[in-house]
Amino acid sequence: MPKKRLPVGDVVIYAVLLVLCLLLFLLPMLRPAADSLTAAIIVDGNVVETVDLSALSGDVIRSVNGCEITVTPDGVRMTAADCPDKLCVRTGAIRAAGESIACVPNRVVVILRSAAENNDPYDVVAY
Amino acid sequence: MTKRRKILIAVLVVTLVAAGGFAALLLHDRGAEYPCEQKNAIAMGTVISMKLYHTDEADLAPGALQVIDALEDTISWRRENSAVAQLNRSGRCENTVVAEAIRQCAPISDATSGAFDLSVGKVSTLWDFGGENERLPKKEEILAALPFVDYKTIRVADAAVTCENGQQMDLGAVGKGLACDMVKTYLQKADVKGAVVSVGGSICAFGCRDKAGTPWRVAVKDPIRTERLLGVIRMKEGFVSTSGDYEKFFEQDGRRYYHILDAMTGYPAASGLKSVTVVCGNGMLSDALSTACFLLGAKNSKPLLESYDAAAIFVDDSGNISTVGDVDFEAYES
Numbered sequence: 135m136p137k138k139r140l141p142v143g144d145v146v147i148y149a150v151l152l153v154l155c156l157l158l159f160l161l162p163m164l165r166p167a168a169d170s171l172t173a174a175i176i177v178d179g180n181v182v183e184t185v186d187l188s189a190l191s192g193d194v195i196r197s198v199n200g201c202e203i204t205v206t207p208d209g210v211r212m213t214a215a216d217c218p219d220k221l222c223v224r225t226g227a228i229r230a231a232g233e234s235i236a237c238v239p240n241r242v243v244v245i246l247r248s249a250a251e252n253n254d255p256y257d258v259v260a261y
Numbered sequence: 262m263t264k265r266r267k268i269l270i271a272v273l274v275v276t277l278v279a280a281g282g283f284a285a286l287l288l289h290d291r292g293a294e295y296p297c298e299q300k301n302a303i304a305m306g307t308v309i310s311m312k313l314y315h316t317d318e319a320d321l322a323p324g325a326l327q328v329i330d331a332l333e334d335t336i337s338w339r340r341e342n343s344a345v346a347q348l349n350r351s352g353r354c355e356n357t358v359v360a361e362a363i364r365q366c367a368p369i370s371d372a373t374s375g376a377f378d379l380s381v382g383k384v385s386t387l388w389d390f391g392g393e394n395e396r397l398p399k400k401e402e403i404l405a406a407l408p409f410v411d412y413k414t415i416r417v418a419d420a421a422v423t424c425e426n427g428q429q430m431d432l433g434a435v436g437k438g439l440a441c442d443m444v445k446t447y448l449q450k451a452d453v454k455g456a457v458v459s460v461g462g463s464i465c466a467f468g469c470r471d472k473a474g475t476p477w478r479v480a481v482k483d484p485i486r487t488e489r490l491l492g493v494i495r496m497k498e499g500f501v502s503t504s505g506d507y508e509k510f511f512e513q514d515g516r517r518y519y520h521i522l523d524a525m526t527g528y529p530a531a532s533g534l535k536s537v538t539v540v541c542g543n544g545m546l547s548d549a550l551s552t553a554c555f556l557l558g559a560k561n562s563k564p565l566l567e568s569y570d571a572a573a574i575f576v577d578d579s580g581n582i583s584t585v586g587d588v589d590f591e592a593y594e595s
Contacts (some may be wrong), residue, residue: 147269154276179302179326209488218393221509229488232480234301236308243308245301256480256493257312257470260501260538261462261508 171231173210175203176243187246199240210244212237232259294471295454298322304329305337305440307461313448314455314470321451328447329440329460335359336432336439338382348422349382349429357420362435362545363412369546369553370412372565376556377549378524382429383409387527390509390520397513403527410524438502438548441465445544462508464501465544481590482507484536484576491576492592500544504551505536521555532558533578540588541571559583 140148171187177199185194185205194205195213201222202214209229212222215237222237231248295314300322302309309329311322335358338345344356363379370377383406387398409427416423424430432439440460445467448456455468457477466477476495483489484505494501506529510519521530537554541547550571554562559575563585566573572586582592 141263141266144266144269147266147273151269151273151276154273154280158276158280174301176301179300219391219395221391227488230480230490232310234308234310236303238303238306241303243301243303245308245310256478256490258310258457258459258464258466258477259462259480259482259490260459260464260494260503261482261505 170248172247173203173205174245174247176245178241199237199242201237201240201242203242203244210235210246212244215240230259232256293473295469297470300326302326305333305436305460307437308459309461310459311444312457312470313453314468315451315453317451321448321453324451325444325447325458328443332358332436332440332443336362336436338429338431345430345432348424352424352427353422355421358439359430359432360417360420360422362432362439363415363422363430364417365545366435366549367412369549369565372568373553373556374525375412376523376525376530377434377553378410378412379432379434380412380415380424380428380430381410381522381524382431383427384524384527385431385433385520385522386429388518388520388522390511395511397511397518398527407527410527434552435545435548437461437463438500438544438546441500441544441548462503463544463548466496466501467498476589481538481574482536485580490593491574491582492590494538494540494574495589495591496540499540499542500547501538501540502544502547502551503536503538504555507535521552523556530556532556534558535576535578535580537562537576538574539566539571540573540586541569543569547571559585 173185174181175183175198187207190207196203200216201212204211204213209227211227212235215222217237217239222235225235228235228246231246234243234245236243296316298313298320300311304326313321334340335344335356337343338349340346344354344359348354366379387402387406389395411426411428414426415428437460441463444458445465453468455470457466464479476497479494479501481491483491484507487507504521506519510517519529523530534555537551539547539551541550546569550569554573566585572588574590575583584590
């Protein structure tokens with residue numbers, strides 16, 4: 135029995151469907167990961183260094199203006215500071231975009247930013 | 262047309278619509294946002310974060326920071342030449358901002374039976390939360406300071422303020438909210454499309470960041486697991502202030518002493534709360550109300566919040582979350 139060929143029109147429709155399904159599957163991957171974080175180290179209002187947390191395989195320690203900042207793949211903490219009150223050290227770890235640690239006497243701020251700002255689930259953190 | 266072709270075309274149309282909708286959603290997510298000027302800095306002894314959406318070529322953040330610095334020069338008791346320092350030294354000052362803050366806070370002090378009181382300075386200086394001399398004061402010291410805490414005898418006439426009983430003003434409970442109000446006024450004059458500003462965690466949000474008018478999303482910190490977020494508030498505009506026992510505190514003999522002082526006792530509030538987040542149409546009032554509600558507790562805060570058309574999210578010692586008033590709050594799953 136001879137094989138029945140699909141009509142050309144059907145083949146075109148199948149092809150378009152296939153492409154559309156692939157697009158539907160791939161589109162979300164075009165969005166940057168929402169939880170990809172960058173730590174911006176700011177002194178006197180100026181960013182002196184940014185550290186991409188997702189690129190870290192271990193802890194990174196930076197000494198800036200009397201503050202020791204430890205950046206890990208899942209957050210940032212101020213591990214030491216020469217300021218009198220040590221409020222920055224007592225702040226503990228920050229892990230979410232928009233959160234910050236400040237050492238006011240040393241004028242150092244560390245803020246976590248999302249690599250995909252527009253896809254953040256919030257604009258600002260109240261505390 | 263065969264039946265199979267009709268079905269295929271129907272499937273194709275449905276898939277096309279789905280793909281179109283999905284793509285539109287993605288594009289919308291990325292938003293036709295206005296250009297955003299971002300700035301993080303330190304002022305008023307705290308972190309200032311700004312996202313300013315505008316099309317001006319000049320940066321607006323430096324001007325906003327100057328506004329905050331000027332406010333600190335006026336209301337900080339630590340600044341020798343401030344109006345509040347002058348008031349604390351001489352019992353008199355003439356300043357519109359200080360006078361208005363004292364006038365507007367008086368009804369809130371009434372509502373808390375004096376637990377919230379801007380003249381708590383003599384007591385708060387003893388504790389010095391976040392300062393170099395942070396400590397648990399002796400009971401006698403607190404008892405000696407309490408007679409000087411009395412908002413009722415402070416006189417305000419236009420911009421003139423008079424304290425005749427040695428009261429020491431501490432506007433710390435409303436400073437960040439006041440800064441939010443002033444930054445908003447400054448930015449609106451500068452024709453900003455929209456802005457979200459955090460002054461040490463007190464938030465001002467107004468206008469739009471995109472043409473679609475997407476609501477602002479203000480995340481609220483979890484007061485118990487402070488490295489996590491409790492949930493998110495969606496709002497078109499307004500002010501958000503939080504008072505929590507995790508902000509400035511120290512622990513001694515297994516007990517936590519935090520900066521929200523009950524002006525009637527001289528000791529930290531004991532209302533069974535971990536945090537209160539207030540949403541209100543005025544920054545200074547949202548700041549004052551969050552402290553007042555923390556002192557009052559969740560149950561007793563409702564009439565006060567209603568009288569200011571404000572809403573609040575309460576978290577108690579056990580981590581229970583409750584809301585009062587009209588607030589679009591979505592708690593994250595724990």
